[in-house]
Amino acid sequence: MRTVRDVKALRGVVAGWKAAGQSVGVVPTMGALHPGHLSLVSAARAGTDRVIATIFVNPMQFNNPEDLAKYPRTEERDAGMLAAAGVDLLFMPPPEVVYPEGFATSVRVSGLSAELEGMFRPGHFDGVATVVTKLFLMTAADRAFFGEKDWQQLQIVRRLARDLNIPVAITGCPTLREADGLAMSSRNTRLSAADRATAPALHRAMSAAGTVIRNGAPVAEALTRARQEVQRAGFGEVEYLELRGAEGLEPLQMLDRPARILAAAWLGGVRLIDNIDVTR
Template sequence: MSTLPAVVRTVTELRAFISDQRNLGHSIGLVPTMGALHHGHLSLVDVISQHVDTPIVSIFVNPTQFGEGEDFSEYPRTEQADLEKLATTNTALVYAPSVEEMYPNGDVTTVTVDQITEMFEGTERPGHFAGVATVVSKLLLQCMPNVAIFGEKDFQQLAVIKRFVKDLHIPVNVIGGPIIREADGLAASSRNVYLNATERKTAGQLNVILKNMIKSVRDGEPIKQAENKTTQQLLDAGFSSVDYVSVVEPETLKPMEELAMPARLVAVARIGKVRLLDNMPIE
């Protein structure tokens, strides 16, 4: 049985470990997660291991990025299982702080990012990106990694993080990890466990319908028409509702009226209480 990675829970312990690694001449990588790890998360450790000597994984369910009525209290917390999974990777350390460690009493600073957060997930989940930007800023400044990696499944989140890291001159190289998909193409997500068997079968149609839309747009169908058609196809396939289907410019996420390259298709559809995110490049 593989040895479980060491766990630290305070900034002081984290920085002491990193200082020792720096003294050895090692580069540091950070994989921020909220736990409930699956093979998508593990792939991020594998990718960052190609860039740095010492990969660190953080596990922290961040309360400030959950909105009213969202699943913060129900979000799966599976630290022991997460550590067992990380034992199969090159993870050098797990940083698993408490809420009190991340947000000490009297903490009043919030990081907000304009423009790129004022659409899509920012509209659907008010305050979400301020919570993300604040906690990621904290993690980057606590760890000061050479490289940090975030999954491309949360494409808008990745774009927001790249933006504020650039704007705030935080000296870290932010990279994206490819979306990991299940056998039927559904993007891997910690929330997929909430789907029952019937819902799970429907969920597998999301990526298929989006791929068909990309083909239609590339073949010349007007973008708005394709977006509307795809929304209806998702509803017909059994999705409860569709938050958005949009072709966007990858860095700014501004919706495109006419196809230009590069482009990204972003979408969120719901089955019951589960929100399924997906995105694909249009190449």
């Protein structure tokens, strides 16, 4: 695996691959890798001839400076994992390469960015959309691979690629979970042992709500019960736990189209998010 930190070197490698008729996949990450990230690499290896992974802790998507400071940075470990997983090229730029002096442009996906995460993390998705757009243009990838755990982010990325006519196919990959159902996340390492034991209650409550909604239970009642179960388990604030349309993220009062339950809740100072498919 080759590691590059500047755009010129990155484009030089990609140009050689494309001249040889090879397809290119990209797996954007912020590092602190876990098996969920490696599953994206596996999907990219299966779907393209060459695989680029990126590691960049994007300051533009953190609305809380403390959260940015606390984000784990494990570059050496991550690089070893990516090499072992079969990545061809690791692009690991410093902030000044992505956001050079005088940088003044941002990408905003209206509508989709305003709901759910957008209400609690103002500006977050503008940062995501901007850096993802830049990574697509820098890498010239044919396909990009994102986890379904960040479902709202996945829909925003799909929309920006379509709206801006960026020639990259967006592939969503299933959420990887621990044996007890907890969605894999870099944030899980910040949970205490007691909170780690409590954390799967979020997925259990969402799954139970999804089951009763599919069986015809009133949506509002099922979601209220799920929120109460999460808080009884030991969570703090449940920021949202809602049934939304799978593509447009519109609020649903009945299950009449493809849908997801999406949730965000605090546990021991750590904010956990998750979502599940609730389509009949």
